[in-house]
Amino acid sequence: MSGNELRKKFLDFFASKNHLVLSSFPLVPENDPSLLLIGAGMAPFKPFFTGKMKPPHVRISTSQKCVRTGDIENVGRTARHHTFFEMLGNFSFGDYFKKEAITWAWEFLTEHLQMPEDKLWVTIHPKDNEAFAIWRNDIGIPEERIIRMEDNFWEIGPGPCGPCSEIYIDLGDERGCGKDNCGVGCNCDRFLEIWNLVFTQYDRDEDGNYTPLAKKNIDTGAGLERIASVLQNKNSNFETDLLFPIIEHTAKVAGIVYGQSAKTDVSLKVIADHGRSMAVMIGDGILPSNEGRGYVLRRIIRRAVRHGRLMGIEKTFLVDIVDVVTGIFAQAWPDFAEKGEYIKKVIRQEEERFQTTLAQGMELLNGHIERLAQTGGKVLDGAVAFQLYDTFGFPWELTLEILAEHNLELDKQAFDRAMNEQRERARAARQANEERVIIPDLSGLNTEQFIRDESTTQANIVLLWKDGKVVEEVHDDDNVAIILDVTPFYAESGGQVGDSGLFTGPLGKVEIMTAKKLPDGTIYHLGRVSEGTLKTGDTVSTEIDWKKRSHITRNHTATHLLQAALRKVLGDHVNQAGSMVTPERLRFDFTHFAPVTQEQLAEVEMLVNREVLANNQVEKMETTQDKAKEMGATALFGEKYGDIVRVVRIADFSKELCGGSHVASTGEIGIFKISSEAGIGSGVRRIEAVTGFGALEYINSRETLLLTAANLLKTRPEEILPRLDGVLNSVKELEHELALLKTKLAKGEVQNLLDKVQTIQNVRVVIGAVAVNDADGLRSVADMIREQLGSGVVGLSAVIGDKVNFVVMATKDVIARGIHAGNIVKAAASAAGGGGGGRPDMAQAGAKQPEKAGVALEAMLNIIKQQLG
Ligand code: SER
Numbered sequence: 001m002s003g004n005e006l007r008k009k010f011l012d013f014f015a016s017k018n019h020l021v022l023s024s025f026p027l028v029p030e031n032d033p034s035l036l037l038i039g040a041g042m043a044p045f046k047p048f049f050t051g052k053m054k055p056p057h058v059r060i061s062t063s064q065k066c067v068r069t070g071d072i073e074n075v076g077r078t079a080r081h082h083t084f085f086e087m088l089g090n091f092s093f094g095d096y097f098k099k100e101a102i103t104w105a106w107e108f109l110t111e112h113l114q115m116p117e118d119k120l121w122v123t124i125h126p127k128d129n130e131a132f133a134i135w136r137n138d139i140g141i142p143e144e145r146i147i148r149m150e151d152n153f154w155e156i157g158p159g160p161c162g163p164c165s166e167i168y169i170d171l172g173d174e175r176g177c178g179k180d181n182c183g184v185g186c187n188c189d190r191f192l193e194i195w196n197l198v199f200t201q202y203d204r205d206e207d208g209n210y211t212p213l214a215k216k217n218i219d220t221g222a223g224l225e226r227i228a229s230v231l232q233n234k235n236s237n238f239e240t241d242l243l244f245p246i247i248e249h250t251a252k253v254a255g256i257v258y259g260q261s262a263k264t265d266v267s268l269k270v271i272a273d274h275g276r277s278m279a280v281m282i283g284d285g286i287l288p289s290n291e292g293r294g295y296v297l298r299r300i301i302r303r304a305v306r307h308g309r310l311m312g313i314e315k316t317f318l319v320d321i322v323d324v325v326t327g328i329f330a331q332a333w334p335d336f337a338e339k340g341e342y343i344k345k346v347i348r349q350e351e352e353r354f355q356t357t358l359a360q361g362m363e364l365l366n367g368h369i370e371r372l373a374q375t376g377g378k379v380l381d382g383a384v385a386f387q388l389y390d391t392f393g394f395p396w397e398l399t400l401e402i403l404a405e406h407n408l409e410l411d412k413q414a415f416d417r418a419m420n421e422q423r424e425r426a427r428a429a430r431q432a433n434e435e436r437v438i439i440p441d442l443s444g445l446n447t448e449q450f451i452r453d454e455s456t457t458q459a460n461i462v463l464l465w466k467d468g469k470v471v472e473e474v475h476d477d478d479n480v481a482i483i484l485d486v487t488p489f490y491a492e493s494g495g496q497v498g499d500s501g502l503f504t505g506p507l508g509k510v511e512i513m514t515a516k517k518l519p520d521g522t523i524y525h526l527g528r529v530s531e532g533t534l535k536t537g538d539t540v541s542t543e544i545d546w547k548k549r550s551h552i553t554r555n556h557t558a559t560h561l562l563q564a565a566l567r568k569v570l571g572d573h574v575n576q577a578g579s580m581v582t583p584e585r586l587r588f589d590f591t592h593f594a595p596v597t598q599e600q601l602a603e604v605e606m607l608v609n610r611e612v613l614a615n616n617q618v619e620k621m622e623t624t625q626d627k628a629k630e631m632g633a634t635a636l637f638g639e640k641y642g643d644i645v646r647v648v649r650i651a652d653f654s655k656e657l658c659g660g661s662h663v664a665s666t667g668e669i670g671i672f673k674i675s676s677e678a679g680i681g682s683g684v685r686r687i688e689a690v691t692g693f694g695a696l697e698y699i700n701s702r703e704t705l706l707l708t709a710a711n712l713l714k715t716r717p718e719e720i721l722p723r724l725d726g727v728l729n730s731v732k733e734l735e736h737e738l739a740l741l742k743t744k745l746a747k748g749e750v751q752n753l754l755d756k757v758q759t760i761q762n763v764r765v766v767i768g769a770v771a772v773n774d775a776d777g778l779r780s781v782a783d784m785i786r787e788q789l790g791s792g793v794v795g796l797s798a799v800i801g802d803k804v805n806f807v808v809m810a811t812k813d814v815i816a817r818g819i820h821a822g823n824i825v826k827a828a829a830s831a832a833g834g835g836g837g838g839r840p841d842m843a844q845a846g847a848k849q850p851e852k853a854g855v856a857l858e859a860m861l862n863i864i865k866q867q868l869g
Contacts, residue, residue, distance in 0.1 A: 001113075001231045003242040004331045007063050007224055010088045013108050014061035017100075019090055024065045024333070027284040028293065034157045036293055037067045037281075041089030042160070042198070042219040048093045049160035049217050050203050058095035063088050063224060063332070065280055069296055072303075073401060076269035079175075079189040079229065079236030083300060084277035086224040086242075086332075094215030098165075101197045101218045102134050105167060109195070113231060119170045121145045121184050121191065125152040125163035131199070135165070147184050154198040158206050160217065167195040169230055194230065195222040238269045242328060246272040249324050254311040267307035274304040275321040276328070282343045283336055287508060287532035288350045289476040294531045299395040301350045302358075306398065309358060316351045319344045346507055349533045353475065354393050361392030365399065369406050378407075382414025389415075390422060430479050430513070430528060437481060437526065438468030439518065447522040451486050459484040461505070461538045473535040480510065480534075482525045488542055489515040490549070491523040495579035496556055496660045500548055503540040508532025510540075549661065551583035554669045554691040557618055557650070557662045558608065559586045561672070562689065563634065564654035565607035566590060569600050576634075577684050581660070584694055585675070589686045596677050596685060608672045615667030616651040623647055633657050671695045746777070750784045753796075757789070761868040763814050764792035767857050772798050775805050775844065782807045793819050795828065795860040797853045804832050804850040808843050808860070815840045818867045827863040828856040 001009070011021045025044040029035045035043060041064040047053040048060075064087045074081040090104070109115045122141060124131045126148040135141045155161030168184050168191045176182050176190030184191045200217035202210040225237035232240050238247060247268045251258045258268055281297045288298040301318065308317050322344045326337040368384055371377070380403055388394035400410050445463060463483040464471050474480045482503065489512070492498040498514035503525070512527040534540070559579055566574045570592055578589035596604075623631075625645050633647045633655045648658045650666060663669060670692040680686045690698045710717045713724065753768045766785050772778050778798045785794045786809045793810040806828045808821040822838040829836045829845035832852035836845025847856070 001228070003224060003228045003240060003328075006113075006228055006231060007086070007088065007332060009112060010108070010222070010224075011061055011063060013112055014059075014090045014104075017059070017090075017104060019059040019061040020057035022060055022062050024063060024086075027065055027067055027281055028286065034159070037296065038064065039066050039068045040064070040156050040219075041066070041087040041221045042091065042200075043156060045091055045093070045219075046159045048091075049200050049213065049219070051094070051214055055093045058093050059091070060093075061088075061090045065284075067277060067281065067296070069299075072299075072397075073404075075273050076238075076266040078187075079238070080192060080223070080226055082225065082237065082273050082277075084273065084280055088222040088224055088227075090218070090220050092218035094217060097216045097218060098131055098197075098199055099134055099138065101199075101220060102131065102139065102165065105195055105197060105220065105222075106139050109167065113227070115169060115230065121147065121168040121170060123147045123149045123152055123166045123168070123184060125165070126150060128152075128163050128165070128199075131163075131165045149185060154196065154219075155204055158204050160200045160213065160219070161202050161204050161210075162198055162200040162217075164196055164198040166193050166197070168193050171230070175235070189236070192226055192230065193223075194226050195220060236269075238272055243269075243272045243276070245328060246275050246321055246324050249321065250275075250308075250311075250313075250317070253317050253320070254308070254313050256311060264311050267311045270307045271304050271318075271321070274300045274307075275318065276325050278304070278318070278347060279322050279325040279343050280329075280336075282346045283339045287346060289531035291530075294476070295395070298350065299397060301347065302354050302393065302395055303398055303401075305351055305354050305358060306402075309362075316348065316355060318351045319348045322347065342506075346532065349507060353533075357392040361388050361394050364388065364392070365394075365402060369403070369408065372408060373406075379409045379411050382411035382416070383418050385410050385412075385415045386418035386422070389419070426477070426479070437516065437524075439481075440465050440468055440470050442470075442518070445483075447483075447518070447520055449485065450483060450522050452488070452491075452523055453486050454488045456486050456488040457541060457543075458539060459486045459542050461534060461536055461540060464534065464536055473533055474508075474510075474529050475533050476508070476529045476531050478529045480527060480529060482510065482512075482527065482534075483522060484525070484540070484542070487515070487523050487525070488544055489523060489525060490661055491515040491517045493517060494658060494660050495559075496552060496581040497583070499544050499552075501542065501544040503527070503534070503542055505532075505534045505538040505540040507538075508534045510534060548583045550668075551692060551694065552581060553661045553663045555583070555586040555689075555694075556581045556658075556660050557648075557666065558612075558669050558672050558689065558691045559588055560648060560650060560654045560656050560658070560662075561608045561611050561666070561669075562586070562588055562604070562687065563590070563656070564650075565604045565611075566592075566687075568607060569603050570596065585688055585690050587686060587688050589680060589684055591683055592685050593683050595679065596687075601674055601677055605672065605674050611650065611653050612666045612669045612672055614651070615665050616653070617665045618662045619649045620662065621647050621649070628657055631655060668692075671699075673698055742777075746772075746781050746784065749781055750788065753781075753785055753794075754788055757792075760865055761817075763817060763819070763868055764789055765861070765864055766792065766794040767796075767861055767864075769797045769799075769853060769857065772800070774800060775807075775846075778805055778807050779844070782809045785809075786811060793821070793824075793864060795824055795857070795864070797828070797857055799850040799853060802848075802850065804834075804847050804853045804856070806832075806836070806845045806847070806856065806860075810841055812841070819864065820867060823867070824860055824863050828860045831856040831859040 015021050027038050029038055041062055048055040066087050067084050069083050071081045072083055075083055110117050122135050132146060135146050136143055152164050154164045171190055171192055177188035182190060198219040200219045201213055203213055204210050225240060225242050228240040228242055229237045234240050247258055250268055250271050256264050277300050286293045286297050288294055304318055322340055326340045329336050365388060368380055385396050385399045388399050389396055396415055403410055461482060462485050464474050465481045466474055466478055489499040498516055501512045503510045508529060509531045510527040510529050512525045515523055515525045517523055559581055563576060575591045577591055580587040622644055628645050628647050645657050646659050648662055649655045672691050673695040674687055674689045675698055676688045678686055706717050710720055715723045749770050753766050758765050770781050778796060782794050782796050791811045791813050793814055795808040798805050806825050808824045810819045810821045820840045822843040825843040825845045826837045829847045832847035833849040834845055834847025837843060
């Protein structure tokens with residue numbers, strides 16, 4: 001039975017059981033960001049299982065294209081692993097359940113495919129006694145051939161899942177590993193899983209919680225290639241008519257015979273598997289790139305190229321496999337063959353690109369492998385793997401696989417580090433590229449014919465350049481500049497930033513960051529190739545990021561209204577001195593010689609908003625320079641316009657010469673809000689403002705600020721002002737109280753010290769330590785003591801922070817007796833590791849060793865004694 005017959009038989013069988021037969025869904029999941037690629041028959045039906053959407057029928061059957069790369073290393077080494085395969089499935093959405101699923105699977109296998117009953121084994125989830133009973137009692141399988149297995153639970157990312165029951169066929173001793181414990185679930189090729197019946201009864205969320213579904217479902221999956229291998233009596237899936245034609249073709253190209261060497265057989269099988277994957281993936285719209293699905297595709301193509309090399313194929317060969325693949329699927333998917341030429345182009349690009357670097361890369365890698373062998377090393381430096389990736393295009397997984405063939409490992413962390421550094425460099429380069437573009441010699445180019453036309457949606461690439469050099473083609477991740485024969489993009493000018501968007505060519509895509517103008521006015525686009533390849537001459541569709549543009553136009557028209565309003569409120573001396581219109585905000589610099597008052601700003605804002613709400617049409621007309629002047633249009637100082645100029649007029653309110661992008665009528669601006677006003681130079685002021693969603697965001701953020709403040713003050717926003725008044729008043733009161741308290745404390749200290757007054761040579765002396773917050777406090781305590789003493793000398797210390805401060809004061813009469821405050825303080829400070837000095841009547845000092853404060857006070861006393869001596 002051919003693969004095609006088997007597929008048809010399966011679908012016909014389930015059609016006879018009242019299933020709606022649908023054709024395979026594309027490999028790229030629709031509306032399911034949790035999946036990179038469709039990897040199971042049930043994947044496109046997730047919303048039907050969870051009940052989020054109503055299915056077209058409660059029973060559906062498909063043969064679904066699937067790609068899985070988790071087992072890619074096993075491909076070609078076992079009889080059954082693939083990256084691409086077809087999964088036959090029957091699904092019940094809240095309709096039939098275990099009994100029918102099991103009965104029909106058995107009926108199809110044993111009656112319609114005539115598989116020998118005694119060779120079939122089944123597995124069930126350990127707790128699933130219901131399934132056990134059906135298998136044993138209704139189907140009649142002997143108990144010893146029903147195996148309970150812990151991992152019989154099926155799920156694919158978040159979504160519907162449940163316990164499952166699998167059907168295996170025993171292919172006989174000769175296919176086994178011979179080990180004693182070989183049995184169902186063994187990794188060898190003897191017991192082949194041919195069908196998985198999933199009893200979908202849970203919904204798993206992102207956090208791993210399982211919620212029972214309202215209705216029970218059935219999801220089954222049977223590998224088409226595996227069943228074909230059984231029916232066609234082949235040793236592996238690769239020898240069935242679904243893959244073997246590719247092996248035969250490739251063996252011929254390589255000049256070898258299949259089945260003669262285990263090593264070349266693996267390569268032939270890898271190429272057969274990967275050949276189908278790449279063709280189907282590209283057919284479903286995936287292009288090679290360094291990210292996501294594109295990276296999966298790239299890895300598969302490059303892996304296949306390497307296996308071609310391993311068999312000695314030096315030329316490009318994958319391209320020719322495409323016809324064989326489309327031939328295999330001609331019956332299943334009639335329109336696949338039509339995409340053949342396109343698929344070939346994509347593969348040729350990628351294959352040629354990798355072939356030029358594969359040999360050099362292998363040389364480099366082999367050198368390192370030899371060196372490791374000599375030194376007994378086990379791990380390849382991640383930087384080398386990165387060089388292989390970056391310079392020679394080796395997916396890191398490929399390097400890892402080649403290393404594994406030599407029992408070596410890869411320092412993946414170092415690779416990741418190098419990769420992150422490169423991403424950072426690329427990001428910086430892109431930014432630099434945008435800021436300072438190196439323009440190549442374009443003197444040979446007749447740029448006059450290149451035009452701007454906003455209605456354009458398709459254009460031809462006239463010129464590409466990269467790193468300041470003209471190139472014929474660019475590839476994914478390249479930072480490029482592009483000139484088109486016609487472009488709808490607005491190029492940065494008149495303060496308005498350039499448009500962003502996307503160019504899609506036949507074999508690649510470029511994300512456009514911005515558009516700029518060459519000195520002669522020719523527009524060029526700066527971007528990054530996100531997938532595939534683009535060439536000079538390619539026709540591309542040109543898609544502007546209209547959302548960004550709509551923000552820009554709102555801000556641009558608002559800038560005109562702002563200028564007119566400023567003139568009305570501040571006077572005709574207001575002239576534009578600069579402007580910047582981005583999607584986020586507008587910035588307008590103007591001449592004016594005094595600060596703009598709050599009232600004036602409010603009036604300007606009100607005038608602009610009045611125009612916005614009047615919803616006046618924004619007229620754009622082309623006219624001659626002189627006519628425009630006659631009309632009284634505002635023009636920038638020093639700006640040059642051609643003979644024909646464009647006037648943008650908004651009712652009687654504003655008239656400006658301007659080539660920029662504007663809304664159709666002012667109502668689109670929504671709302672205009674000034675966010676700041678400031679002087680930026682003599683006679684020049686700057687206003688920043690926001691419109692539309694930007695204004696909404698601004699107002700919302702202000703409101704959040706208010707709410708947060710109200711929360712902090714434990715009140716409602718309406719009550720903030722009286723509340724704040726109250727808070728400020730009580731702060732004032734507290735400060736007053738605090739001051740009184742401080743004075744009281746200080747007086748207490750003063751009294752304490754006065755109690756300890758000593759008399760030396762008839763002079764009253766007060767020495768002591770006080771607790772104060774700062775040097776001022778220290779001084780005022782000393783002042784008070786001096787006053788109370790009337791005649792005498794006072795020397796104090798205080799530890800403030802991590803320092804110690806000293807102050808000494810003396811009355812006039814004791815100075816006459818020889819007392820010198822400056823010298824006393826000096827002695828004290830130097831005892832505590834500091835220095836200082838001052839006048840005879842008053843001196844202060846600080847020192848760094850507060851622990852020496854006591855010693856310092858003794859020093860004070862000693863020197864006072866000396867001075868009086
Ligand atoms: N979803 C299950 C599987 O892929 C049955 O279709 O094995």
